[in-house]
Amino acid sequence: xxxxxxxxxxxxxxxxxxxxxxxxxxxxxxxxxxxxxxxxxxxxxxxxxxxxxxxxxxxxxxxxxxxxxxxxxxxxxxxxxxxxxxxxxxxxxxxxxxxxxxxxxxxxxxxxxxxxxxxxxxxxxxxxxxxxxxxxxxxxxx
Amino acid sequence: xxxxxxxxxxxxxxxxxxxxxxxxxxxxxxxxxxxxxxxxxxxxxxxxxxxxxxxxxxxxxxxxxxxxxxxxxxxxxxxxxxxxxxxxxxxxxxxxxxxxxxxxxxxxxxxxxx
Numbered sequence: 001x002x003x004x005x006x007x008x009x010x011x012x013x014x015x016x017x018x019x020x021x022x023x024x025x026x027x028x029x030x031x032x033x034x035x036x037x038x039x040x041x042x043x044x045x046x047x048x049x050x051x052x053x054x055x056x057x058x059x060x061x062x063x064x065x066x067x068x069x070x071x072x073x074x075x076x077x078x079x080x081x082x083x084x085x086x087x088x089x090x091x092x093x094x095x096x097x098x099x100x101x102x103x104x105x106x107x108x109x110x111x112x113x114x115x116x117x118x119x120x121x122x123x124x125x126x127x128x129x130x131x132x133x134x135x136x137x138x139x140x141x142x
Numbered sequence: 143x144x145x146x147x148x149x150x151x152x153x154x155x156x157x158x159x160x161x162x163x164x165x166x167x168x169x170x171x172x173x174x175x176x177x178x179x180x181x182x183x184x185x186x187x188x189x190x191x192x193x194x195x196x197x198x199x200x201x202x203x204x205x206x207x208x209x210x211x212x213x214x215x216x217x218x219x220x221x222x223x224x225x226x227x228x229x230x231x232x233x234x235x236x237x238x239x240x241x242x243x244x245x246x247x248x249x250x251x252x253x254x255x256x
Binding site for chain 2: 022044047050051054055058061062110113117
């Protein structure tokens, strides 16, 4: 399913770039929660968004594409919060898979399952040039 | 942001592991180490108290699953104490409510692990 962009006329954008390190994931999830809290989401929905963003960042950290930063783009309008989490690969970054234990592979799958359960629309794409990108949408109840 | 781990022995074979804070990709290794240390010492019955946990993600769930897997190899159990609806929801949607015993109080979790 294609994730529609927010309506241009009312869209507002917040961008954040964090190092691709575990200790920065909390900053990303709290920042996006702050964006969501400016909309009419319930506390439970804000918690859903927070967890989904953290899972996307964790996925980015555990992926094997050699990115050194994670970009988080929030686009809001009257009806949606659209969050894009993308790996940003530095020039010359090596594409080396970090060693994952058997449990960690399964956990990675659990994270994606959570994202799909908590958000309304989710798209995932891997671009060999720019890295991986996950787009997810939470809709405001009408 | 941090996670605090407090292990309490009881007058049974069960140890209580109290966790407080947020369990995510950064803090979950600390929980994994604490559980691993207990299991290495031969403690196979655990009550993990999540009442003071404000947030848990899939890496935290993975650590709990890993702990459960290890104690089950020795006939042990992991029972959880959790009443936070947001955290219970995560156990619900992942289906982990069917794998862990989840109780409203330490007393109930302790009784279940005997």
